[in-house]
Amino acid sequence: MIIQLTHRTLLKLTGSEVQSFLQGQFSNDINVLEDGVIQLNAYCQHQGKIMALIWVMKRADEYYLSFSQDLSTEIVKKLTMFKMMSDVTITDVTEALMQFGVVDETVDGAFVLNANQSIALTDADHGFELSTASVWEESCIANEVPEVELVTVEKFVPQLLNLDIDEVGVNFSKGCYPGQEVVARLHYLGKSKRRMRAFECDGEIEVGDELLVTNSTSAKASGIVVRRVKLASKSLCLATVEIAHEDDEITLNNSQKTKLTRIHND
Incomplete structure (x- = not known):
């Protein structure tokens, strides 16, 4: 089953310093991200509360960030502010590339999210027979894939969304990022x-x-x-x-x- 994800922003980041830039912004270890997989990341503010959940994908030297579209203005603003003079170029490619959620199927070149879900980024629909958005949402709930929307911005720390379990969305040895001290303190204090x-x-x-x-x-x-x-x-x-x-x-x-x-x- 294939579903067009029409409510997600897609950014492309390029430049010689893009990997180190993202490493200092997000909760997971960007340095170990491989081509063909999706890495779940929390983008936190200084108190460890999540401003956005970001799907990070890598294709050669290009990085793609996918997240809820209603957060686009604020997240692009923050990323642009923090990159300062770094050699990083941020391009909104939401209109140039379509995002398709793939459930229990295989699509060449798709990025793997989990055993049942993947994401295909294409410049055309390739004649896909599309299912409804509810199919994707049902699959996300079955696979316990969280989301942060405008109404839930800064409502959660990563542990509340199970991002610390098996370090699926938080790496506790990667080093600093916004809110890292708070997130780490909660982790080492014990179970949520x-x-x-x-x-x-x-x-x-x-x-x-x-x-x-x-x-x-x-x-x-x-x-x-x-x-x-x-x-x-x-x-x-x-x-x-x-x-x-x-x-x-x-x-x-x-x-x-x-x-x-x-x-x-x-």
Whole structure:
């Protein structure tokens, strides 16, 4: 199944200092990135909260950054500001290259995201028979691929989105990047009390909706919806939740008090 990803910005970065520049900006180890794979990175502010989740792809000496389109203006602004006088050129190629999400298929030249998903960057649709956007979202939820949108900017540290597990999105030995000290401190203090989990329900869900757990003593909401998809008979979502109460009665803090049921796929 192939889905055109129409709501993602795509930047191309080139120049003799582009690798070292990205190494100093993002949470993962850019220096070990190989051609043909997608490396998940958090772009954090100084308190370790995520401003954007970036898919980084490498093709020879070119680097491609893909992220939620509603964050484009701010992320391009920050990258441009921090590159200063470095030999780095940032080009928005969103209109020049199409982004296709590939689920359980093989497309030549696609970048591998995980065992079930990859991303193809092409200048034409090559006659692909396209599936709907919900197919991609359902696959992302099944594979626990998080996202940060405008409504959830600076709502999460990497641990809340499971980016520290197996260092899938955070490398703890790579060196400095914005927010690195906070992220590392949380890591070495011990296990995170909140994690991202998959849920289903019969009602509507929106990204940014808050979760309420009946047995929680937290003064704040017990979690936040990270991404969601509406299917014919139900909705699926990824959401952060207190681990101690992940299987308790959980509702959304909305007018319907929609009840969530955890999907045990972790």
